[in-house]
Structure formats: C-alpha cells, structure tokens
Amino acid sequence: MAIKRLFIANRGEIAVRIVRAASALGIETVQAHSEADADMLAVRLADRAACIGPAPAKASYLNAAAIIAAARETGCDAIHPGYGFLAENAAFAEAVDAAGLVFVGPTAATIRMMGDKAAARAAAIAAGVPVVPGSDGRLADTDAALAAAEVVGYPVMIKAAAGGGGRGIRIANDPAELRKLAPQAASEAEAAFGDGGLYLERVIINARHIEVQILGDGSRAVHCFERECSLQRRRQKVWEEAPAACLDDATRATLCASAVALAENVGYRGAGTLEYLYDEPSGQFFFIEMNTRIQVEHPVTEMVTGIDLVAEMIRIAGGEPLSLVQDDIRISGHAIEVRINAEDPANNFMPFPGVVGRMEIPEAPHIRFDGMIYEGYQIPPFYDSLLAKLIVGGSDRLQAIDNLAAALDALVIEGLKTTIPLHKALAADPVIRDGQAHTRFLEAWLADGKLAAHSAIAQTPATAQPPAAAHSPAAS
Amino acid sequence: MAEIRSPLPGTFYRRPAPDQPPFKSDGDTVTPGEVIGLIEVMKSFIEVKSEIGGTITRFLAENETPVMAGAVLADVEG
Numbered sequence: 153m154a155i156k157r158l159f160i161a162n163r164g165e166i167a168v169r170i171v172r173a174a175s176a177l178g179i180e181t182v183q184a185h186s187e188a189d190a191d192m193l194a195v196r197l198a199d200r201a202a203c204i205g206p207a208p209a210k211a212s213y214l215n216a217a218a219i220i221a222a223a224r225e226t227g228c229d230a231i232h233p234g235y236g237f238l239a240e241n242a243a244f245a246e247a248v249d250a251a252g253l254v255f256v257g258p259t260a261a262t263i264r265m266m267g268d269k270a271a272a273r274a275a276a277i278a279a280g281v282p283v284v285p286g287s288d289g290r291l292a293d294t295d296a297a298l299a300a301a302e303v304v305g306y307p308v309m310i311k312a313a314a315g316g317g318g319r320g321i322r323i324a325n326d327p328a329e330l331r332k333l334a335p336q337a338a339s340e341a342e343a344a345f346g347d348g349g350l351y352l353e354r355v356i357i358n359a360r361h362i363e364v365q366i367l368g369d370g371s372r373a374v375h376c377f378e379r380e381c382s383l384q385r386r387r388q389k390v391w392e393e394a395p396a397a398c399l400d401d402a403t404r405a406t407l408c409a410s411a412v413a414l415a416e417n418v419g420y421r422g423a424g425t426l427e428y429l430y431d432e433p434s435g436q437f438f439f440i441e442m443n444t445r446i447q448v449e450h451p452v453t454e455m456v457t458g459i460d461l462v463a464e465m466i467r468i469a470g471g472e473p474l475s476l477v478q479d480d481i482r483i484s485g486h487a488i489e490v491r492i493n494a495e496d497p498a499n500n501f502m503p504f505p506g507v508v509g510r511m512e513i514p515e516a517p518h519i520r521f522d523g524m525i526y527e528g529y530q531i532p533p534f535y536d537s538l539l540a541k542l543i544v545g546g547s548d549r550l551q552a553i554d555n556l557a558a559a560l561d562a563l564v565i566e567g568l569k570t571t572i573p574l575h576k577a578l579a580a581d582p583v584i585r586d587g588q589a590h591t592r593f594l595e596a597w598l599a600d601g602k603l604a605a606h607s608a609i610a611q612t613p614a615t616a617q618p619p620a621a622a623h624s625p626a627a628s
Numbered sequence: 629m630a631e632i633r634s635p636l637p638g639t640f641y642r643r644p645a646p647d648q649p650p651f652k653s654d655g656d657t658v659t660p661g662e663v664i665g666l667i668e669v670m671k672s673f674i675e676v677k678s679e680i681g682g683t684i685t686r687f688l689a690e691n692e693t694p695v696m697a698g699a700v701l702a703d704v705e706g
Contacts, residue, residue: 188694207639207694208692494670495670502672502674503636503669503670503671503672503674505636505637505638505669505670533636533637533638533639533669533670533694534638534639534668534670534694535670535671536670536671537670537671
C-alpha cells in the first residue's frame with residue numbers, strides 16, 4: 153500500500169528533512185511535537201501537527217503509546233521515527249505494526265538482532281563479512297574471556313553485548329588487566345542495561361571509521377558507497393565525508409559488496425548503515441555494528457550519488473520494490489558534512505540554548521544546509537544541540553574542503569555560540585587536508601590547543617550573548 | 629537570606645542519579661563550591677555549585693523540573 157499520510161515521530165533537522173521528502177512524494181505530513189517544541193520549524197512546514205506530551209523526551213518523543221495514539225487520531229497510515237529516540241526500538245516497531253500502521257524502517261526482528269551486538273556480529277560472520285577478531289558471541293565468564301583474548305591477541309576491548317554510548321567498555325593490555333576489568337565491565341553492563349553479557353574484540357589502533365550506506369526492500373539490497381566519519385569527539389561524529397579518501401577502488405568494491413551481502417542475508421528493508429573500522433596499514437576492514445535507521449550524515453551520500461535516501465525509505469515502507477540496481481549508482485565528486493551545534497567550542501563545548509539572531513545561509517549548487525533554525529527561534533534546552541548540517545561538495549576532496557571553508561566564512565548565525573569556529577579550524581588543518589585523520593585524532597588535536605591557536609589567528613568577532621541571557625521556552 | 633540560582637536553562641536534578649539520595653535536603657548546611665544539584669542542558673549535565681555558605685532553608689525547584697536561567701533553586705541563610 154502506498155503511504156498517504158505520514159506521522160513524523162521526531163524533531164529538529166531530521167523532522168524537517170522528512171517533511172520535505174514526504175511532501176515531494178505527494179504524501180501529507182503530521183508532525184509530532186512536545187510542549188516545548190510547538191514553535192519548531194518542522195511544525196511550521198508540515199500539513200498538520202500533534203502535541204504528544206510535555207518537554208522531557210521520555211514523556212513525549214519516547215512515549216510510544218502517545219505517538220501511536222496521535223498517529224491514529226490524525227488518520228496517518230505510517231510513522232517515520234527519524235534517528236535517535238525510538239528509531240531503533242524493536243518494541244516500538246512491533247507496537248506500530250500491531251496498531252495497523254506502517255513503521256518506516258526494517259522489521260522489529262531485524263532491529264532486535266542488529267541491536268544485540270553479539271548477534272549482529274554472528275550475522276556478519278554468517279554473511280562472510282570480516283569482523284574485528286574477537287570472541288565467538290557472548291563470554292560465559294572471565295576464564296572464557298582470557299581464553300578468547302589469547303586467540304585474538306592483546307590489547308582487547310571488552311564490550312557489553314547490550315551496550316551503547318560507550319558504557320560497559322574496558323580495554324585490557326594483558327591477561328592481568330583482563331582478569332581485573334572483565335568483572336567490572338560485567339557489573340557496569342548489568343547496572344546500565346540489565347544484561348551483564350560481554351564479548352571482546354581486538355583493539356585496532358588508530359582506526360579509520362568507515363560506514364557503508366545500504367538500501368534494501370526485504371529481498372534485494374544495493375549499496376550507495378561509503379562515508380568516512382573518523383573525526384569524532386566523545387564518540388560523537390563531528391565531520392563526515394564521502395567517499396573515504398583512504399580506500400583504493402579494489403578495497404572499496406570489496407567493502408561495499410560485503411555490506412550488500414549482510415543486508416541481503418538478513419532480508420533488510422529500508423535504509424541502513426554498516427559501520428566498519430579500517431586498519432590503513434594492513435588495508436583490512438572489520439564490521440563493528442549496523443544502524444537500522446537513517447543517519448545524521450546521510451546527506452553526504454546523497455550529494456555524491458544524487459539519490460534521495462529518505463524518499464527511498466518511504467517508498468520501500470509503502471511496499472514498493474527498490475527502484476535502483478547497483479549499476480545505476482555512481483559517485484560524482486566529493487562531499488563533506490559538518491555538524492553545527494549550539495555549543496561553545498572555546499569553552500569546553502558548553503551547550504548554548506539561546507535565541508537565533510540574524511541568519512545568512514550561503515546558497516550555491518554545491519552547498520546544502522539541513523537545519524532546524526530560523527531567525528528569532530528560541531532553542532529549547534531539553535534536547536540535543538544539533539542545529540544544522542552544512543554539506544558542501546567539490547570535484548575532488550581538496551576542492552570540497554576549500555568550498556567548505558568558503559561556505560563557513562559566508563555562514564552567519566548570530567545570537568548563539570556554535571561549532572562553526574571548530575569547523576573553520578579543521579578545514580585549515582594540514583593533517584585533515586592531507587586525509588590522515590583517524591578516530592583518535594580530534595580529541596588529541598583539541599587537547600593540544602590547536603583550536604585555540606587557530607581561533608587566535610582568525611580573530612572571530614564575538615556577537616553572541618552568554619547563555620544566562622537566554623530565556624527558557626517555559627517563559628516564552 | 630541569599631539565593632542559589634540556575635546558571636543555565638534546562639532540567640534541574642536534585643540527585644546525582646535516580647537511585648541515589650539528593651545532594652542536599654532542606655535544613656542541610658552548604659559550603660562555597662559545594663554541588664547542590666545538576667542542570668541538564670542539551671543532554672549535558674552541568675553541576676550547580678553554591679557560591680555561598682550557610683544553611684539551605686528550602687528548595688524552590690522540584691527534582692526533574694524545567695528551570696529558566698537565573699531561576700532561584702534554593703534559599704540559603706548565612
């Protein structure tokens with residue numbers, strides 16, 4: 153069945169993105185919002201809006217029953233979960249299904265399997281996808297961990313099978329450390345996730361983070377090539393690009409083929425991403441996990457392939473087969489996305505939930521701005537700090553970086569502290585321009601004071617007020 | 629009488645974690661620099677420290693409630 157009216161159970165820039173994609177497909181939209189989000193951009197753009205609860209996410213965007221009830225009351229036939237919140241919650245996908253609505257994403261069973269990291273690893277092995285050398289599934293006890301570590305080689309990373317967000321992870325350099333840390337990791341996993349199950353993997357030093365975008369219709373899958381997301385701070389991606397400069401064509405072909413094999417093996421439906429670590433010295437890549445949703449960084453793939461990933465996932469959810477075959481999908485040029493957050497990079501990335509002042513967004517065919525902000529908008533303090541994404545293309549990587557630097561210079565968002573100065577400094581950094589940054593680069597670069605050094609040279613004028621001057625949505 | 633105010637807009641928490649006791653209760657003494665609560669702002673938790681010493685006569689903001697920047701969280705008697 154084709155979707156006629158879509159309920160958008162998310163907020164911020166991804167909600168705006170989904171409203172636009174659905175409208176272009178001729179689908180009516182109903183935008184969910186919390187009491188604190190009545191003024192958000194997606195509410196203004198959607199055909200209708202529905203309040204789903206108070207400001208705290210657990211009472212609104214994480215309230216499955218309220219979302220499903222609102223979707224039914226407004227006559228929707230499908231729910232798009234965006235990313236975050238309930239996007240990878242198998243019970244929610246099941247409840248949407250049970251309510252007679254279409255969940256825009258994979259089946260609950262797929263979400264559940266890929267959400268269990270040990271099960272995802274087993275699925276990857278079954279599809280012939282290389283995984284980081286590690287234990288075969290869950291470890292029975294510390295002795296089993298020691299035996300597994302002897303086989304894979306130290307240092308090893310002990311991880312919670314049910315984990316996420318970096319909790320329940322320990323690195324052991326030798327058997328003595330592993331004997332001490334494994335029980336700690338198990339208790340932390342038990343406390344955080346109600347599941348003390350552990351597995352372990354060899355640590356890949358200075359890895360590159362590469363991920364492959366796939367689309368599947370439940371039987372057939374294609375890849376839309378890869379992205380590199382090595383620039384991260386506190387495990388949050390900061391700058392993403394496509395394609396990955398560190399891959400040669402043969403490695404790229406093998407990597408992307410492995411992602412399609414796994415997607416087809418699990419009967420994947422919708423848009424998904426397989427994350428890998430790439431060990432540049434050896435040229436080896438290893439699957440680490442799959443994200444069963446659209447991702448923040450999907451626009452870089454859209455810019456280099458010309459495919460509208462959100463429209464594709466909505467069509468697939470509506471029952472259409474994949475409209476693409478692999479030979480249709482090609483890369484043209486290079487694209488970079490930077491995340492513009494309401495944070496002060498000069499003050500340890502302190503959040504800055506202020507009021508948006510004057511805005512000037514540069515416009516050109518190679519520039520895309522996916523945002524949630526408008527002049528006069530009071531940013532609520534209750535949710536994450538992502539305001540917008542600036543995506544800039546070029547004929548090759550260096551031209552894309554130069555175009556990015558120019559676009560950042562032309563981008564004006566007054567009234568706030570944002571991460572724009574960070575991105576200007578990164579675009580000027582010789583290691584990044586040379587394509588040599590790995591997953592541990594950015595935090596070391598910040599600790600070395602590289603941002604402050606660049607900002608001192610750049611002398612960016614201060615236009616923002618301190619956060620104490622901001623009002624909360626409760627007052628406005 | 630002095631006041632401890634919220635440095636940022638966000639959600640005020642009186643406990644370090646849901647299963648732990650409050651940082652401070654009505655009638656407790658507080659010393660300068662001591663943490664009396666947390667403000668969750670954009671998924672970051674910022675400690676609220678008292679700038680003054682004395683006795684907390686009462687909390688004006690409830691646990692897990694939205695507060696404005698500058699809102700009075702607690703009264704302190706020096």
